Amino acid sequence: MRPVFAVGLVFAGCCSNVIFLELLARYYAIMVTMFFTVSVVNNYALNLNIAMPLHMIFRSGSLIANMILGIIILKKRYSMFKYTSIALVSAGIFICTFMSAKQVTVQSGLSDKDGFQAFAWWLLGIAALTFALLMSARMGIFQETLYRQFGKHSKEALFYNHALPLPGFIFLASDIYDHFVLFNKSELYQVPVIGVTMPVMWFYLLMNVVTQYVCIRGVFILTTECTSLTVTLVVTLRKFVSLIFSILYFQNQFTMWHWLGTSFVFIGTLMYTEVWKNLGTTKSELQKDDKKD
Numbered sequence: 001m002r003p004v005f006a007v008g009l010v011f012a013g014c015c016s017n018v019i020f021l022e023l024l025a026r027y028y029a030i031m032v033t034m035f036f037t038v039s040v041v042n043n044y045a046l047n048l049n050i051a052m053p054l055h056m057i058f059r060s061g062s063l064i065a066n067m068i069l070g071i072i073i074l075k076k077r078y079s080m081f082k083y084t085s086i087a088l089v090s091a092g093i094f095i096c097t098f099m100s101a102k103q104v105t106v107q108s109g110l111s112d113k114d115g116f117q118a119f120a121w122w123l124l125g126i127a128a129l130t131f132a133l134l135m136s137a138r139m140g141i142f143q144e145t146l147y148r149q150f151g152k153h154s155k156e157a158l159f160y161n162h163a164l165p166l167p168g169f170i171f172l173a174s175d176i177y178d179h180f181v182l183f184n185k186s187e188l189y190q191v192p193v194i195g196v197t198m199p200v201m202w203f204y205l206l207m208n209v210v211t212q213y214v215c216i217r218g219v220f221i222l223t224t225e226c227t228s229l230t231v232t233l234v235v236t237l238r239k240f241v242s243l244i245f246s247i248l249y250f251q252n253q254f255t256m257w258h259w260l261g262t263s264f265v266f267i268g269t270l271m272y273t274e275v276w277k278n279l280g281t282t283k284s285e286l287q288k289d290d291k292k293d
Contacts, residue, residue, distance in 0.1 A: 027146050028160050034139040036165035040172070041132040048125030049118055053254060056243045057096045057265055058129045064089045065137035067272070073141060085271035092264025099257045152224040158217060240266055 046055060064086050070076040143157070169176065182201070189200035215238070222231045243262065 031142055032164040034135055035161045036168050038132050038136045041128050045125045045128040049122040050125040052246050053243055056239050061089055061093050061133055062136055065133050066140050069137045069141055082272050085268040088264045088268030092261040095261030096258055154220040154224045158220045
């Protein structure tokens with residue numbers, strides 16, 4: 001091989017690698033921006049008169065939002081069985097949202113003006129949740145495309161999704177500082193086993209970070225090992241357990257209408273995943289079914 005030709009090949013290879021890395025960085029920048037926006041909006045919605053149970057139920061519609069955007073963006077088509085599941089989940093979310101709206105408007109101890117203000121903030125919270133739901137679904141489709149093009153690398157995606165958005169929290173510095181002060185003022189708590197005493201809110205935050213890491217790490221690994229339907233089913237069932245725990249532990253008001261709406265949401269999700277049909281199906285067969293969708 002001539003030296004000039006060899007140098008040309010090396011140069012071309014370096015250029016292609018640089019282009020590849022720039023392309024990957026641009027895609028990751030888009031995905032990280034989506035992830036940061038969804039995380040901030042979802043958390044901020046809790047400040048807008050949105051109860052935690054409604055927050056969990058609303059986010060359970062992510063599968064349906066993903067399906068709708070898949071039809072619009074990826075031109076996917078589904079069976080009538082799955083369209084029925086969409087109707088069930090949509091009806092469930094509507095029932096829970098409507099009943100929560102009635103609870104906001106009849107809060108005791110509020111004047112007409114304060115009641116209207118509370119309801120207006122609640123409507124803004126619903127709008128924030130809707131935006132975050134659609135953005136999260138779009139991010140899922142984008143991530144699926146990214147995995148298909150560059151391969152499934154769960155640790156890499158986990159790192160970039162959580163490390164790169166950190167500078168964005170500079171814009172929330174004042175809010176973070178206010179909560180830092182509030183955490184320091186919380187009552188002292190002695191951590192079991194190790195016997196260290198700390199403000200209880202810092203202990204809760206530490207436990208939340210640990211459990212969130214375990215959860216999100218498992219989800220990112222699951223996306224590389226299982227089909228998207230299996231991942232969605234696991235995540236939805238986790239939300240159902242969290243919802244039940246939230247109702248019992250925090251004694252949130254939950255009427256029969258809320259239970260009916262919740263049942264619609266999770267039955268619709270199970271219908272969409274066709275879990276009873278896939279129980280005896282091998283992983284390769286499930287992947288073929290996903291490709292058909």
